Amino acid sequence: MNQTLLSLRALSKQFDGKSVLDSLDLDIYDGEFLTLLGPSGCGKTTLLRLMAGFEHPDKGSITLAGDDLTNTAPEHRPLNTVFQNYALFPHMSVFDNVAYGLKMEKRPKEEIRQRVDEALAMVQLEEYAGRKPHQLSGGQQQRVAIARAVVKRPKVLLLDEPLSALDYKLRRTMQVELKRLQRELGITFIFVTHDQEEALSMSDRVVVLKEGVIQQLGTPREVYERPANLFTARFVGETNFFPGRVDGADGEDTISVNVLGLKRSFRKPDFQVAEGQELHVLLRPEDIRVLAPESTDGVPGKVVERNYKGSTLDSVIHLEDGTEVLASEFFDEDDPAFDYRLGEPVRVSWVDGWEWLLPQENG
Numbered sequence: 001m002n003q004t005l006l007s008l009r010a011l012s013k014q015f016d017g018k019s020v021l022d023s024l025d026l027d028i029y030d031g032e033f034l035t036l037l038g039p040s041g042c043g044k045t046t047l048l049r050l051m052a053g054f055e056h057p058d059k060g061s062i063t064l065a066g067d068d069l070t071n072t073a074p075e076h077r078p079l080n081t082v083f084q085n086y087a088l089f090p091h092m093s094v095f096d097n098v099a100y101g102l103k104m105e106k107r108p109k110e111e112i113r114q115r116v117d118e119a120l121a122m123v124q125l126e127e128y129a130g131r132k133p134h135q136l137s138g139g140q141q142q143r144v145a146i147a148r149a150v151v152k153r154p155k156v157l158l159l160d161e162p163l164s165a166l167d168y169k170l171r172r173t174m175q176v177e178l179k180r181l182q183r184e185l186g187i188t189f190i191f192v193t194h195d196q197e198e199a200l201s202m203s204d205r206v207v208v209l210k211e212g213v214i215q216q217l218g219t220p221r222e223v224y225e226r227p228a229n230l231f232t233a234r235f236v237g238e239t240n241f242f243p244g245r246v247d248g249a250d251g252e253d254t255i256s257v258n259v260l261g262l263k264r265s266f267r268k269p270d271f272q273v274a275e276g277q278e279l280h281v282l283l284r285p286e287d288i289r290v291l292a293p294e295s296t297d298g299v300p301g302k303v304v305e306r307n308y309k310g311s312t313l314d315s316v317i318h319l320e321d322g323t324e325v326l327a328s329e330f331f332d333e334d335d336p337a338f339d340y341r342l343g344e345p346v347r348v349s350w351v352d353g354w355e356w357l358l359p360q361e362n363g
């Protein structure tokens, strides 16, 4: 399994003398849903355009199943792109929009009809074949764009923020649909988004990009639970960063760390640590536990914000040394901790073993 389909090697691209991608290597597996995630301007679209062939790299190569595509024109690459703005032909019916690429290839009429019907069925738009794009909702237009892209049976589908124009609810629905479609078609999807929740919920693997450099490549769980650096930890989800200091090695697999005035034993991280070294202790809001003030565990603090979110209760707690702690707990009205109101004293602890350590970074 996990056979590489698309290989990017040492890809570099500059615009106006400014480096956008710098010697980027990436292997994309056959049939996977891979997401490029990063803040605005980090080079996601440029990377997608290089794969599609709309841009040419300054250096490096792109191969697909062993074939070098670097100098292949976009229309001759076995890839297709779905853009954010759909780019449908406004004067053509839904059917003709989807049929367009096959007509250009001069496919037999009967084959075109069959394949378009199939593609429209896949996105559940069979009954809309005769409509014009302006007679469809935004979500339906996006589905036409997807049908138009998959009807040509590309090996790879490139999707550039295809859901960002849709409202929250429709976006959620389309996320599930896209994922289902990708599973059914078995096509490799390369999906661009700056929405970390979308990336985590849809992808087999996520590439976190910053200024044209890959920060981490991993499954959603790896990226969220074991971030490779501070950037990824901050960009993917909310995190508490507590300063820690290594107090010594406890045993073979554990180290002892002073954090928030407590001495705790942690799993040894995969980077070198020395006694006295400062590091970051990362705890996600859902790792934090808010306890009664009489508890002997944790450290004392005061609740300064509480937001009821339906399934969770989110709080901000100020510790006595001024540290701010974000906590997110499943709502359980039988738990006395949920009775605390703003300004009340509590104690803050966390679930043992859920912390993640990262080294200090320069700059």
Ligand code: ATP
Binding pocket: 015, 016, 020, 038, 039, 040, 041, 042, 043, 044, 045, 046, 047, 194
């Ligand atoms: P966004 O999420 O905002 O779309 P992005 O991560 O997709 O951002 P890119 O569109 O790849 O980022 O842009 C990366 C950088 O390259 C930006 O600084 C952008 O201004 C620059 N850039 C992209 N295309 C061109 C171009 N054709 N000419 C000059 N600069 C460009």
